[in-house]
Amino acid sequence: MRIVSLLPSATEMLYLLGLDNMLHGVSYECDYPVEARSKAIVVKPRINTEGKTQGEIDSEVSSFMREGKQLYMVDMEAIRSIKPDIVITQDLCDVCAISMKDVVKATEDLSKECEVISMQPKSIGEMLDDIIRIGKACRVERKAEEEVAKLRGRIEAVKRRAKEAGKIPRVFCAEWYDPIYASGHWIPEMVRIAGGIDSLGCEGGYSRVIEWKKIVEYSPEVMVMMPCGFDVGRAIADMWMITRNEGWNGLDAVRDGRVYAANGSWYYSRHGPRLIDGLEYLAKMIHPEVFGSELPEEAAVRITDGRIRGANLFAMMPYEKQQLLE
Numbered sequence: 659m660r661i662v663s664l665l666p667s668a669t670e671m672l673y674l675l676g677l678d679n680m681l682h683g684v685s686y687e688c689d690y691p692v693e694a695r696s697k698a699i700v701v702k703p704r705i706n707t708e709g710k711t712q713g714e715i716d717s718e719v720s721s722f723m724r725e726g727k728q729l730y731m732v733d734m735e736a737i738r739s740i741k742p743d744i745v746i747t748q749d750l751c752d753v754c755a756i757s758m759k760d761v762v763k764a765t766e767d768l769s770k771e772c773e774v775i776s777m778q779p780k781s782i783g784e785m786l787d788d789i790i791r792i793g794k795a796c797r798v799e800r801k802a803e804e805e806v807a808k809l810r811g812r813i814e815a816v817k818r819r820a821k822e823a824g825k826i827p828r829v830f831c832a833e834w835y836d837p838i839y840a841s842g843h844w845i846p847e848m849v850r851i852a853g854g855i856d857s858l859g860c861e862g863g864y865s866r867v868i869e870w871k872k873i874v875e876y877s878p879e880v881m882v883m884m885p886c887g888f889d890v891g892r893a894i895a896d897m898w899m900i901t902r903n904e905g906w907n908g909l910d911a912v913r914d915g916r917v918y919a920a921n922g923s924w925y926y927s928r929h930g931p932r933l934i935d936g937l938e939y940l941a942k943m944i945h946p947e948v949f950g951s952e953l954p955e956e957a958a959v960r961i962t963d964g965r966i967r968g969a970n971l972f973a974m975m976p977y978e979k980q981q982l983l984e
Contacts, residue, residue: 659796661744662737664701667930668746668777669694671789674805674931675798682740687887690924690932700736712885712896713836744795746775748929777929780843780862782813782851782937785929809934813851816941816949820853823945829854830878830911833865833886833922835899840868844933845884845926852941853948854880874905880944881911882958884922890959893919897961918943920958 662683663669669688672681678693685701688694710718737745775795779785786806793802829849831841840858841849842865849856858868858876865886883893883900897919900906911917920926920943925936939957941949953960 659743660740661746661796662700662740662742663688664745664747665777665928666690667785667928668748668792670928670930670932671792672746672796674789675793675796675801677796677798680796683737683742698736698740700733700740702731702733711836712834712899742772744773744775746777746792748777779929781847782844782933785844785931785933786810788929789931805931809931812934813937816937817851819948820851820941820945822948823853827854827879827916827944828876828910829856829880829882829944830858830873830876831856831882831884831926832900833884833927835883835885835896837867838870838873838900839865839886841865841884844929848926848933848937848940849944852937852944854944870903870905874909877908877910879910879914879916881909881917882920882940882943883918884920884926886927887923888921889923890919890921890956893922894959894961915960916943917961918953918958919961921956925957 659680660682661672661677661680663672663681664685666685666687666689669681669684670690672678673691673694681694681697683700684694684697686699688697773795775792777788777791779788786809789806789809790799790802793799831845831849833839833841833845840860841856842860842863844861845865846856846859846861849859850861858872858878860866883897885893885896888896906912920936920939925932925939935957938949939953942951942953943958943960951960
């Protein structure tokens, strides 16, 4: 069996199921585990985000979508040479990865025996269902069920321990800074399981642009900055876009040192098995008194007293941006 994965979360699922030897083509974003980087890249972006601000990226993506342009280029010659039995894509977010309609168009001239699997999870449960679905299609259903049982066990462990907490804090998760996007899909669910509530998010729905004044009125007790597709370093480097807003210093989370910069790319943006790692880290941010406060620096960094803990990450920012966080 020969498989092509057009999104990072599916690639992570395939490695989880021990199917890496069947994987022959991936997207340019498939970077985990590191071995995935050795696979042939069959999808590349049309937009270059290097050196651009979040506002510039949002503007360019919006322009492409208004004009009906495709955000990704599919290397059909490379896919034809692979002769895949299965192509895995998604039908959830045209910005995150190549969409189902583009895959159908790109693969319509391949053999009819090529199965296209489209994932569109909006919750953790649906993500787990997709692991089972891929396992069935690739004839490793038992392995998939075993791995999903482990992940469910970890989820239940977080849920049980979160009940030990004395309160349910208000949480705000920012999936983008310019404009500011409140969380959607599985993020508010993760917050809920971890013992918090993200009333500005949309559980099971799409992330959405939100006015800053609504955040000020809500005054979250915990803030998690997790810009989509970015790591901790970029989440920190762009913080000035948020901190410059009037009322920032008055937020409960800021006054109490409960602001975190997280790795959205690895643990929150991708609907793959590492969402459960993200859940466990989120529980530490929301209820450190129950789960402990120690976080891997590549996963999340706490921002307290206006300063970044971890001088190496703080030093990554231009001097004028550092001043906005001091």
